[in-house]
Amino acid sequence: MSGPSTYTPKNGFTKWMDSRLPILRLVNDSFVDYPTPRNLNYWWTFGAILSFMLVVQIVTGVVLAMNYVPTAAMAFDSVEFIRRDVNWGRIIQSAHAVGASMFFAAVYIHIFRGIYYGSYKAPREILWILGVVIFLLMMATGFLGYVLPWGQMSFWAATVITSFFSAIPLVGDGLVQLIRGGLSIDNATLTRFYSLHYLLPFMIVGVVGLHIWALHVPGNGNPAGVEVKDKKDVLPFHPYYTMKDLFALVVFLLPFAWFMFFAPDALGHPDNYIVADSQVTPLHIVPEWYFMPFYAILRAITFNIGIPFTDIVLINSKLGGVIAMFGAIIVLFFLPWLDSSKVRSGSFRPVFKGFYLLLVISFIGLGWLGSKPADGIYVILAQGFTAYYFGYFLIILPILGKIETTRPLPNSISESVLGPSATREPAAATMQGAE
Amino acid sequence: MTGKFPLIGALALVVGLFLPASALAYKHDFDAKRQDWSFAGVFGKYDPAQLQRGFQVFLQSCAACHGARLLAFRNLSQPGGPEFTEGQIKALAAEYMILDEEVEGGERAGIPADRWPSPFANALEAKQANSGALPPDFSVIAKARALPNTFPWWIVDYFTTYQEGGPDYIYNMLVNYADAPDGVEVDAGQFYNAFTGTNLAMPPPLFDGVVEYEGGAPATVDQYARDVSAFLMWVAEPGLTDRKQLGFKVILFLLLFAGLLYLVKRRIWRQVPH
16 A cells, blocks of 8 residues: 655755655655545544654653662652752653653553554554554553652562562572562662663664554555555545644643643652652552553452362462463454454444443453452452453454454445445446456 | 562551551541642642741741751742742751761851751651651652542542642641540550541640741641641642643643644545545
8 A cells, every 4th residue: 555656856955865865755655645544533643642752751751861860869859859950840750750641541542442443453463563562662661660760659569560570480589680680679670770761762662663664564544444445545644644643632732731730640649759668568559550450450360270179289379460461461462363353443343342342341440440459349350350351352352253243344445434425436436346 | 469479468567657647547437628728720829928837837846856858948938939038048047057078067057058957867866766756758748648539539630630638638637636536545655646547656746826927827726737738738849830830821822722723634624525
């Protein structure tokens, strides 16, 4: 679909450039003339929003790094110094902290849009997998960054999350020591986390580049889920989608600014305003809200898995929880091959819609349960939602595609936009001829 | 959680001694009421007169045990704060001796650029002077405390920009020292607080008439608690007024910009069915 380049250099300089480094051609073909399905809805604007958020996080982060001091003795006070005494520091710090939340909010919308519209299906499997890689890198970066202010939640989140790795048989304890830079969370942990927190965003930039490349080869998916067939189906990216994305971005900035200026601490935990103290454990250690669903899955595995009717334990509850938590993300890598349906878009799959809605409810439910203590009814609910989460990917999707009666697909994107009358026009005739 | 991480479970038992007034120990059955604060909401700003009174309470009833290491004397004369005059602050700072290795004798009189000197040399000395309890630093304490809230009400808080859980907590704690109910043991050196539902190591710090206010504000525990809570919020967030005023302009601009962009987008797309 990206097809042959339509770029023609107009003046001497661009002609000279084009025969040496055709970067203007690349920009033109990728973001100006790039043919985009005409029926994209607002759920498709989150790609541009996410690109913007990545830039916001990097720019604010680089400035913060100029004033932040990554030592256990100074980290907490240096963040306060930024808020109090650095010019524009409180705005930049607030943008970075709230920005992380907004970034994750946008990425969750982006992922669930992909799951509903079947964006992971052929020929976009690599595009999807790269997206999951970006999500993993984002989670790592978010966690590392949360440790840097060196408050109580920073410290204890680091303790809990690094201890996950001790569940790995044989090498676990050594691995935890390597990650922490010692037996416990301390200065060595902080400095290496700081270093990695600065590194990973640039790795994200690299994978985002691949993600966009892998998008521009097969071209965008779309709500109708049928591939682009001719020029009637597409519009040039500029001005149609540049302006639509820009409008959506500014609307997205409204809640961002709202939190940034009026409630910068509403998304954080008050305990992170207490300096890290290895001798005092918070009563409830809770991660940032965007990790809650996975945290709930971790804690849902409260039982050992062994050989029935014997005392032999193959996987204890701790290892089981860690496997489930990482498995919840790993399973996404296989999604393109787990969904057996030939129909891409959820809009034409009546039964799928119900299961999809349950998945969304389960995921939000897990997010809520992640903030609750792990006892009583909360554990049972978390186990139910966790079972559904995995069941959706591993059982429902492989079977549903084989037995579901789907609604008839439109013949083309332009037909889905203009209605069946469009099929009588000459362009539609050639489309049918091509089939 | 505790089942999975025995180390953390064991350490959890240690909690309570160090954080007697912690939000974590808060008992949910007490109906903690939110207060009206001048700095709440989108148009919130500090009331300099209240901050000056709160500073007076802090100085007379808190500062002997509690430090505020991130607060600088100069902050007290900055706009958006108590707004004392620079002369007042110069005189105030000069009353304190500041440790300074670079001067003869290792000590000199304070200047406005100095940070608030801690009442104790270190944590150990602080604990010894307070029968084993460490009085927490007040620099950001108003942001380190909060009233608990349950789903779905915290969603409402996002829209009302409720960020005053800290001062609400401090106010309620200060006005709710009471006799312990039947069945609650209070050890020597401990004081029952009906708000936290726990025994605190800190004796009730406020009494009616203990601080003399100039002007008409009532010299009551309730008023002292209100003023010092507002003051501590300012100590934790001295740039709040400035931040909210800028935020209002930013939101206004974004609304206008979004409106214009919508019109642009609609005009471009009008000609193409989509």
